[in-house]
Amino acid sequence: MRIALAGNPNSGKTTLFNAITGRIEHVGNWPGVTVAKKEGDVKRELNRTGSTIRAVDLPGAYSISPFTSEECITSNFIRDEDPDVIINIVDAASLRRSLFFTTQLLELGIPVVIALNKIDQVKRKGITINTDKLAEKLKCKVIETSSTRKKGLAELIAAAAEVRGKGQEAPFSSPAGLDDTDRAGVEAADRERFAFVDKLVEEVEVRKIDSSRLTIQDAVDRIVAHKIWGIPIFAVVIFAVFSISQVWLGPLLADYFVGWIDGLYAYVEGLLGDGVSPLLSALLLDGIIGGVGAVVGFLPLIMVMFFLLALLEDCGYMARVAVVMDRYLKKVGLSGRSIIPMILGTGCAIPGVMATRTIRDPRQRRTTAMLTPFMPCGAKLPVIALFAGVFFKDAAWVGTTMYFMGIAIVIVGALIIRRIVRESPVRSFFIMELPEYRLPSIKRAFISMMSRAKAFIIKAGTIILVCNALVHIMQAFTWSFQPVEEGMQSTSILATLATPFAVLLIPLGFGAWQLAAAALTGFIAKENVVGTLAVVYSISNFIDTEEFVLVSGAGDVAAVLGLTSVSALAYLMFNLFTPPCFAAIGAMNAEMGSRKWLWAAIGFQFGMGYTVAYLVYQIGTLITTGSFGNAVIPGFLAVAFFIGLLIHLMHRKEQRASAGVKEVA
Amino acid sequence: MELAITNLLFNRKAKNRKLDAVKQQNLTHAKVNCTYNIRGIDTEDKCMKDFLFTLGCFEGEKVTVISVLADNYIIHVKDARYSIDKELARAILI
Incomplete structure (x- = not known):
């Protein structure tokens, strides 16, 4: 039945x-x-x-x-x-x-x-x-x-x-x-x-009560969805979410958790003993336990964050955010409905992209599907948490900035796309039922958090585990399947594969092949950025960095990675604002229903990520050191090419539009 | 004679203007917390009209603007609350 x-x-x-x-x-x-x-x-x-x-x-x-x-x-x-x-x-x-x-x-x-x-x-x-x-x-x-x-x-x-x-x-x-x-x-x-x-x-x-009267709820609405105050209030809320999840509660839980992972590492190490081949034990310990452990170590932080976001959604606040954002999205040619995919996209880009289905106008739908992945999703949180922890002393502003950076890129992106693609005559309208505020249910938020945590663990135990194992093998062997010799790391399969890409990243301040390899594996799943960094640099603990200093004696993680604060920020943004993982690209393909749009979207996302990272690195370096960073000219040429292409496309649309007007006349 | 014609013309104009003013009276002109009767839905978009209809937003029904948030109007129709944008508010004549 x-x-x-x-x-x-x-x-x-x-x-x-x-x-x-x-x-x-x-x-x-x-x-x-x-x-x-x-x-x-x-x-x-x-x-x-x-x-x-x-x-x-x-x-x-x-x-x-x-x-x-x-x-x-x-x-x-x-x-x-x-x-x-x-x-x-x-x-x-x-x-x-x-x-x-x-x-x-x-x-x-x-x-x-x-x-x-x-x-x-x-x-x-x-x-x-x-x-x-x-x-x-x-x-x-x-x-x-x-x-x-x-x-x-x-x-x-x-x-x-x-x-x-x-x-x-x-x-x-x-x-x-x-x-x-x-x-x-x-x-x-x-x-x-x-x-x-x-x-x-x-x-x-x-x-008994006439419900068409103003209530306390409406009074609250007038404040949180205010024309001017709406956005700052949203910023404060997101800042609070990051503070709690990354500075106060999250690390506290993470410390315990990482302790268990370290314990597991030591236990397996003891179990293997000396009889096992060093290559195999390295694969198991550094590749799999270390890599997956580095990712899973962030689980408590992410769970706290998901819990808080679920509370916000449950109490009815997110619907108000949609109202506040609507006017900005309207102004840049998106539909008011575009905000819903974007808010869902902060959990995972795939349901976000799928939610674009509710937008009637194809141009707005495709544009939204193209821009939704710029919102930092759950998989990007470990990457943010890693960089905020290692380079910025767990500052909550890093995550908050990444959120608003995502929103800013969405708005700029929408403006650009509107000027390239002809607008359809369909007028969009936005109507949404405003749900009542209610006390958020701890239980519902807990269930939502657990289901997301479960998905995260499954992903870590499958895709990320396999990727880390492969990365480990690729960096341990040369092309002739000989173990890489000490001090000859650049001869490994991974290094030779990643080096050509690393060259392209020099103008962005991070030309090391290790960093390029991490960014590349990020396209399979964004958590891989953390896992791969852990494997290639043999760091298994990103949470308790002080302990790490004691163990390795090599200064801090920042020194191992060879990044300045500015280039770290550029690297973080590059990973956040380039195309999403393959699964999300698949969802984009399904919702866009057009190869041309899909490739344009991927190209746009690459260009955007590259440009943002370039500007952050070069301008940041100029401010902090007084001179530009590495390879400023080649990078400038690449960025200029991207921007020039966009301007050309915009210009072409204008020409076509004016030609169209002549035909009509 | 001349005067009469001018008068006639002027009056007609005045009348027209008045008509226009009535016609343009839409939800964006509504006072907050006052209940109005919907006089009609003025839009080219048939879909929008039909959709509003399913919410019970059509002529003869009552509508109240609860508050104006950012560029959205919070309206009360048929015991339910919606947030609508300016575009829609303009289409609802009161």
């Missing part, structure tokens, strides 16, 4: 889905988080039927006639895939709006059960709903639920199982034989539908 979960955006479908199936799909206290359908089996303890019930979570829709692509997925599924029962999730606080969709669902003949969700919130607001009367009027079962508190779920599933195969009577039907293309007719019918709903709500609902 299959049940479809359908309802308005932000009515809590995915939370309900997670509660009844035990899955952990990403939820946010704001609309538009789900863009594709998701399936899962209902948990045994809720399902008393004895047979499996499959639940399908659908993206939010306001009506059965599709106006957005998410609504398309929903209405296509309900119409074509013939679910046995529809559970219509209704936000009890906005019956007047929600029941419009409900009456449409009731017309399909598929049995419907209404989950009157967020019932606890409604009661607090002084709204009373006569559930029995509502059920009677709508001719279907109505179950009061609270998916966040897991109330009414077993009843809901039982009700769904009971009505299966019974058919559905419609309380309101649009006139028979109404043609979809008859606009006036459809509109008249829908007006009647709304009138029917209004009358129904009058009968079943009593409101």
Whole structure:
């Protein structure tokens, strides 16, 4: 038996889905988080039927006639895939709006059960709903639920199982034989539908407070989403997130954690003893445990960060950030919806890029897919944390700056792309339901954090482990498969492969082949930058750098890497703002649906990363030492070529546009 | 005669201007926390109109502007709150 979960955006479908199936799909206290359908089996303890019930979570829709692509997925599924029962999730606080969709669902003949969700919130607001009367009027079962508190779920599933195969009577039907293309007719019918709903709500609902008045929530909104203060407040919030995760709480936890990894290293070392070939033990110890350990060492920092971001999302703040950012994105020719992919992109670029699907205009959609990977994702956090820790004494401003640098690049990038690609005539508009602020749930944030941590560990144990092993082998052997001799590191496979790339990076202040190799492996997964640095420099502990100094006696990590603070910053930015990992590029390919756009995007991302790193290194070096850094002229030529190409493309568009005007005239 | 014609012309102009003013009265002119009746949706974009319709935002319905945040208008329609941009606010005539 299959049940479809359908309802308005932000009515809590995915939370309900997670509660009844035990899955952990990403939820946010704001609309538009789900863009594709998701399936899962209902948990045994809720399902008393004895047979499996499959639940399908659908993206939010306001009506059965599709106006957005998410609504398309929903209405296509309900119409074509013939679910046995529809559970219509209704936000009890906005019956007047929600029941419009409900009456449409009731017309399909598929049995419907209404989950009157967020019932606890409604009661607090002084709204009373006569559930029995509502059920009677709508001719279907109505179950009061609270998916966040897991109330009414077993009843809901039982009700769904009971009505299966019974058919559905419609309380309101649009006139028979109404043609979809008859606009006036459809509109008249829908007006009647709304009138029917209004009358129904009058009968079943009593409101003590007029909700169209200004509340404390609105007062808070006026501050956090203020025209001028909105951005500084967001900056302070992000700074706080970095301070807590990278300076206060994160390192504290990381210290313990790294202690265990060091313990494991010592244990395995003891276990191997002297009998094992030194090459094999080096591979196991320095390549695998050292490399993966260096990445995993950052796990506590990242978990704290994900936890805080989940709290922010859950309390409703992120929706306000979307409102604040909307005006800036509008000004640079993006859609207001572009902010949603970008905020999701701070977790991982792949769901971020996938969320661009909700943008109607192809130019805006592709531009957003191209720019979303500039937002620092979870995989880039270890890289940021490493450089902030080693070069900047764990300063929280490093991470915060990288966030706002990402936003700035997005804005500049959007401006450039708008001037290259012709704008389509479609006017975009932005509408978003503002969710209510609520006390964020520690439990939900914890679950979200654990699921991300799990994904991180799986990645570290698979892709990153294999990469580190390969990197270790490649740096330990020459092309003739002889072990690299002491002092002859530049003859290794890895060195000879990376050196040509390293030459290109000299103008950016980091021409060492080791750094180039790390940046290259970063395209497989960004965490690899940390892993590879650990392997090639034989450093397994980036967290507790003081201890490292004692062990190696070679000064500090900064000295080993041979980077100044300025070139370290340039290297960090190069890794953050060049193309994302291959998986994210794959997602870009899928959403853009155009090879030309994909290659242009990759080229643009490379050019942007190179230019930013070049400017940071050269200008920073000029300020700190009084003269330019290495190879300023060749670097300048490369950057000038990139900028010249962009200007040429912009110019070409203008010419074409003016030619177009002449043709029309 | 001349005067009459001028008068007629002038009045007509004045009348027209008045009509224009009424026509242009949209949500961006709304006072915060006052409830208005929606007089119509003025847009070329059929999709936008249909979409607003599904939210219950069409002529005859009541709308309240709760606050103006950045360039967005927080409106209250059918017991639900939305943040809409200026473009949309301009299209909703009151």
